[in-house]
Amino acid sequence: MPEIRKTSPLSRRSLLRSLGGGAALGALAGCGVPAAYVSPGDRAGADLSARDKKLTWANWPLYIDTDDKDHTKRPTLDAFRKRTGISVDYIEEINDNDEFFGKISPSLMNHQQTGRDLIVISDWMCARFVRLGWVQEMDRAGQPNVAKYLDPLLSRPAFDPGRKSTVPWQSGITGIAYNYRKLGREINHVSDLWAPDLKGRVTLLSGLDEAFALLMQGNGVDITRWKADDFHKICDQVEKYVHSGQIRRFTGNDYTKDLVSGDVLACQAYSGDVIQLQADNPDIRFVVPEEGAELWSDSLMIPNLARHKANAEKLVDYYYEPEVAAELASWVNYVCPVPAAQHVLASSKDEDTAALAENPLIFPDAIMRKRLAIARDITSTERSEFAKRWNAIAGL
Numbered sequence: 001m002p003e004i005r006k007t008s009p010l011s012r013r014s015l016l017r018s019l020g021g022g023a024a025l026g027a028l029a030g031c032g033v034p035a036a037y038v039s040p041g042d043r044a045g046a047d048l049s050a051r052d053k054k055l056t057w058a059n060w061p062l063y064i065d066t067d068d069k070d071h072t073k074r075p076t077l078d079a080f081r082k083r084t085g086i087s088v089d090y091i092e093e094i095n096d097n098d099e100f101f102g103k104i105s106p107s108l109m110n111h112q113q114t115g116r117d118l119i120v121i122s123d124w125m126c127a128r129f130v131r132l133g134w135v136q137e138m139d140r141a142g143q144p145n146v147a148k149y150l151d152p153l154l155s156r157p158a159f160d161p162g163r164k165s166t167v168p169w170q171s172g173i174t175g176i177a178y179n180y181r182k183l184g185r186e187i188n189h190v191s192d193l194w195a196p197d198l199k200g201r202v203t204l205l206s207g208l209d210e211a212f213a214l215l216m217q218g219n220g221v222d223i224t225r226w227k228a229d230d231f232h233k234i235c236d237q238v239e240k241y242v243h244s245g246q247i248r249r250f251t252g253n254d255y256t257k258d259l260v261s262g263d264v265l266a267c268q269a270y271s272g273d274v275i276q277l278q279a280d281n282p283d284i285r286f287v288v289p290e291e292g293a294e295l296w297s298d299s300l301m302i303p304n305l306a307r308h309k310a311n312a313e314k315l316v317d318y319y320y321e322p323e324v325a326a327e328l329a330s331w332v333n334y335v336c337p338v339p340a341a342q343h344v345l346a347s348s349k350d351e352d353t354a355a356l357a358e359n360p361l362i363f364p365d366a367i368m369r370k371r372l373a374i375a376r377d378i379t380s381t382e383r384s385e386f387a388k389r390w391n392a393i394a395g396l
Contacts, residue, residue, distance in 0.1 A: 036109040038133040038304055045113065045305035055117040055308040055315065056089040058100075060298070063120070063170070064090070065331035076327055080318050086311050091116075097125040108134040108304055117306040118315065120169045123297045124209040127159035127377035130166070135301045137164045138313050145320035149338045153369060154297055158224065158376040167316050168297035170272075170328075171335035173286075173361065173372065174205070174214050175293040177255075177269035181283035182262055190218025190289045193266055199246050203258060203267040204238065206250035208390040213294035213375035214268060220291060223375040228382065235389055242393060250394040259284060271361040272334040286361060288371050295372040297337065329362055336362055 049055075067073035077088050094100045100121060104114045109132075121129070129135050140147050146167055154168045178187045187193075193202050205211040213223045215234040241247045248264060256273055258264035260281065274286040302312050318324060325338035326345045330353050336342070346357035360368050378386055390396075 036132055038108070038111065040133065042111060043133060043136050043304040044309070045307060047307065047309045049308045049310035052308060053085050053311070054087045054089065055311040056091065056115060057118040057312075057315070058091050058093050058116045059120045059169075060094045061092045063092075063298075063332060065328055076319070076324055079324075080315060084314060084318075086314065088315065094120065097122050101125060101128070104303070108132070111305070113305045113307065114303045116303060117308040118312040119301055119303060120298050121301070122209070123157060123159070123166070123168075123299055123374070124377050126166050126299050126301060127157075128380070129301060129303075130160050131380065134304055135165045136304060136306065136309060138167065138302060138316065139310075140164075142310070142313055143167075143317040143320070145317045149320050149322060149325070149340050151337050151339050153295060153372060154337055154374070157374050166299040166301050167320075168337040169300050169319075170332055171295060171297040171337050173271040173288060173293050173295055173335060173364075174210060174268060175271060175286055175288045176214075176266060177259055177274045177277075177284060177286050178266040179259060179262065179281075179283055180285050183265045187266055187285075187287055188290055190214060190291055192289075194241060194246055198266055199244075200248050201263070201265040202241075202246060203248050203251045203255050203264050204394075205255070205268045206252060206394045206396060208387050209378065211250075211268060211394075212386075212390070214289075216375075217292040217294070217373075218289065223292075223294065223373050225376060231382075231386055232389075235393060239393055250396075272332070275333045275359065275361050288364075288368050290371070292371045292373055294375050295335070296374070330356055333362060335364065339363060 064074050065076050067075055074090065077090060081087055100119075104116070104119075106112075107114045126135075138146075150163065150167070151171075154171060155163055157163070157166075160166045176187055176190070176193065180186065183197075192198075204215075212231060212234060213226075215238065216223050216226055216230050219230065219233060221230045238247070248258075251258070251267070253273065255264065255267045255269060256277060259267055259269070260277065269286060271286055274284060277284045278286075300316050302309055306312060319328065320338055322338055322340040322344050325336055326341035329336040329338075329341055330345060333356070342357045342363040346354055348354045356362055364372060
């Protein structure tokens with residue numbers, strides 16, 4: 001098992017331009033291009049997997065294990081290639097969900113191959129692909145590990161019931177990070193962000209899809225079935241705190257710099273980032289508020305007309321073997337979608353690796369799990385209106 005790394009995969013969760021792909025798609029529909037939707041019968045292409053032992057996989061930077069001595073080597077991928085004879089062209093080309101959407105959407109809406117057999121994008125963007133019919137259902141009969149080991153918390157998102165077309169690669173939590181030593185007290189509720197002693201020392205995430213769910217949960221909303229009125233209520237609240245000076249600013253991943261420097265004492269944050277920060281500053285804490293927090297995933301999908309679908313399905317299932325999932329989790333430090341990997345890590349002879357099994361930000365405990373929920377996605381009809389309002393508040 002590799003040692004825990006000390007560098008953070010921050011580039012993966014960079015600032016998202018909420019109007020990007022949605023606005024482009026809306027413009028196409030307005031120009032009379034209903035053919036963007038692909039019916040089920042037109043999604044599959046000739047599968048060359050049996051005779052062509054390869055696949056092309058597009059992923060985010062710094063989102064897979066690498067060899068400590070040679071970062072061009074990826075141990076789990078190398079082991080897959082050795083076991084199956086399937087070579088993987090692994091491309092770290094995804095830096096932003098909307099940007100990648102714009103890159104491959106022309107091919108998908110025009111019923112053309114993308115040149116990729118497997119992609120990883122955030123679930124809110126996966127929802128858009130699923131609605132458009134741009135991804136294929138996977139053959140679960142050939143994926144026994146996914147069927148057996150996928151975390152039940154992640155198995156039934158509203159946009160893809162039963163996870164027929166998507167499989168979580170890694171997961172995470174959007175909660176609250178704070179500096180316990182400098183603040184001098186605990187934070188347990190979303191409403192704690194609005195306390196007088198935090199005026200001007202709070203940041204929120206700027207991306208619409210990243211920010212809204214946690215704020216709704218602070219209002220007691222069930223984010224699996226939130227309504228438009230719930231969204232506008234949080235916008236009213238956030239506007240008030242912007243005008244009062246309670247909120248310092250809206251951020252992408254640069255919230256980590258403010259938190260480390262002490263300019264900010266509490267902020268919306270991603271669990272995986274905080275694990276990395278805690279390695280150097282144990283005073284930084286992450287909390288899942290008592291009202292709950294959003295559980296999200298970056299998920300694997302097979303785009304339409306992929307030429308190596310069966311090979312891609314085999315790779316997906318490989319990463320759901322508990323031993324493989326444990327090796328990956330020990331490197332990326334996000335919420336592992338394979339709970340059975342916890343036992344594998346716990347049995348490691350390496351103390352740092354074994355300690356990861358007890359980290360609730362990688363393997364949420366029973367109390368935390370009860371507070372986590374997957375937000376229902378923003379529909380295409382809602383997106384333009386909601387993004388316009390949120391972006392005006394956040395200054396985007």
